[in-house]
Amino acid sequence: MIPVQAIPAKLAGKKPAQWKQELAEAIENPAELLRFVGLMDDADRLEQAVSAQSLFKLRVTKSFAGRMQYGNAHDPLLLQVLPLGEEHQQTEGFSADPVGDLHAQKQPGLLHKYHGRVLLIATGSCAINCRYCFRREYPYSEASATQSQWRQSLDYIAADDSISEVILSGGDPLMLSDKRLDKLISHLEGISHLKCLRIHSRLPVVLPSRITDTLVQRLSSSRLQAVMVIHCNHAQELDQEVATALNKLKLGHITCLNQAVLLKGINNSLSALAGLSERLFEMGVLPYYLHLLDKVKGAAHFDVPEQQALQLMRQLQAQLPGYLVPKLVREIAGQPNKTPVFGGSE
Ligand SMILES: *Cc1c(COP(=O)(O)O)cnc(C)c1O
Ligand code: SF4
Numbered sequence: 001m002i003p004v005q006a007i008p009a010k011l012a013g014k015k016p017a018q019w020k021q022e023l024a025e026a027i028e029n030p031a032e033l034l035r036f037v038g039l040m041d042d043a044d045r046l047e048q049a050v051s052a053q054s055l056f057k058l059r060v061t062k063s064f065a066g067r068m069q070y071g072n073a074h075d076p077l078l079l080q081v082l083p084l085g086e087e088h089q090q091t092e093g094f095s096a097d098p099v100g101d102l103h104a105q106k107q108p109g110l111l112h113k114y115h116g117r118v119l120l121i122a123t124g125s126c127a128i129n130c131r132y133c134f135r136r137e138y139p140y141s142e143a144s145a146t147q148s149q150w151r152q153s154l155d156y157i158a159a160d161d162s163i164s165e166v167i168l169s170g171g172d173p174l175m176l177s178d179k180r181l182d183k184l185i186s187h188l189e190g191i192s193h194l195k196c197l198r199i200h201s202r203l204p205v206v207l208p209s210r211i212t213d214t215l216v217q218r219l220s221s222s223r224l225q226a227v228m229v230i231h232c233n234h235a236q237e238l239d240q241e242v243a244t245a246l247n248k249l250k251l252g253h254i255t256c257l258n259q260a261v262l263l264k265g266i267n268n269s270l271s272a273l274a275g276l277s278e279r280l281f282e283m284g285v286l287p288y289y290l291h292l293l294d295k296v297k298g299a300a301h302f303d304v305p306e307q308q309a310l311q312l313m314r315q316l317q318a319q320l321p322g323y324l325v326p327k328l329v330r331e332i333a334g335q336p337n338k339t340p341v342f343g344g345s346e
Pocket of ligand 2: 231
């Protein structure tokens with residue numbers, strides 16, 4: 001407890017933004033999550049979750065957990081965040097840095113792998129820890145750009161006029177406050193050869209209250225063309241609260257795209273993939289990429305064999321209009337772009 005008189009005057013009486021409040025209340029305790037979704041009697045699951053969370057901490061917002069089906073141990077949202085015993089398995093071909101990111105770092109927190117685009121790891125933190133994420137093994141807290149390192153990254157970008165787009169990524173760049181983002185965006189706007197500002201974020205889905213009016217206004221008034229690439233794997237993630245947040249982005253003329261990861265037991269069926277594309281479209285978002293799993297240690301149980309992935313894509317293409325079929329891609333270290341497996345020019 002902080003004594004009242006010790007609270008700086010600036011903060012006294014000022015309520016934290018709603019999204020920050022929700023972040024502070026995110027679930028990090030396996031027993032709490034299982035209770036929240038009505039699985040408190042599943043002792044085996046609890047034991048697995050406690051043991052596997054030593055590998056990568058459990059973390060999920062209540063907003064996201066609230067969209068899980070009560071009492072369903074196989075819920076597609078629950079399986080994305082609940083630590084399982086399978087994570088301890090060692091599987092050949094699954095490593096700590098499957099996409100070679102550590103080699104593509106030009107500055108601390110700056111990846112320049114592809115022509116014209118750089119990716120800035122604006123922060124290492126996330127509102128939710130997805131079990132399949134390659135970040136589970138990636139030392140992002142060391143690699144992410146602290147504010148002093150932004151200077152070096154900005155200098156790097158300014159010195160290379162072949163760069164036209166900056167991608168804010170992480171971790172999740174929207175974990176930064178509106179104020180810090182504003183500062184970073186202002187610096188980027190000052191680099192004349194930049195045209196586009198892209199944000200890769202899961203927060204519009206897992207913490208929709210993060211889409212504040214201030215944020216939307218800042219992005220839509222920028223001289224840089226703003227693109228928001230959200231991350232959603234299943235239609236059930238998209239409820240009314242998310243729709244409202246996405247609609248704000250749409251009204252701000254911010255292009256919204258989605259990337260998903262193909263995950264065994266979560267979305268590796270025609271109905272799940274078609275349902276996702278259709279629901280995204282209802283909310284003004286077009287599917288962009290469907291990623292084959294990055295082979296990170298501890299995530300082998302999510303892997304969908306490439307043959308099955310191709311089969312699903314053929315079925316999806318036969319069922320949906322072309323603009324609702326995402327490109328199936330794989331990230332191969334050292335390639336000049338994400339490698340199309342289906343839907344690009346193979
Ligand atoms: C995915 C990625 C990009 C963006 O690639 P696009 O195909 O333009 O979406 C850029 N830089 C890095 C390091 C990436 O991993
Ligand atoms: S970086 Fe994205 S996929 Fe990884 S834990 Fe954060 S939100 Fe999930």
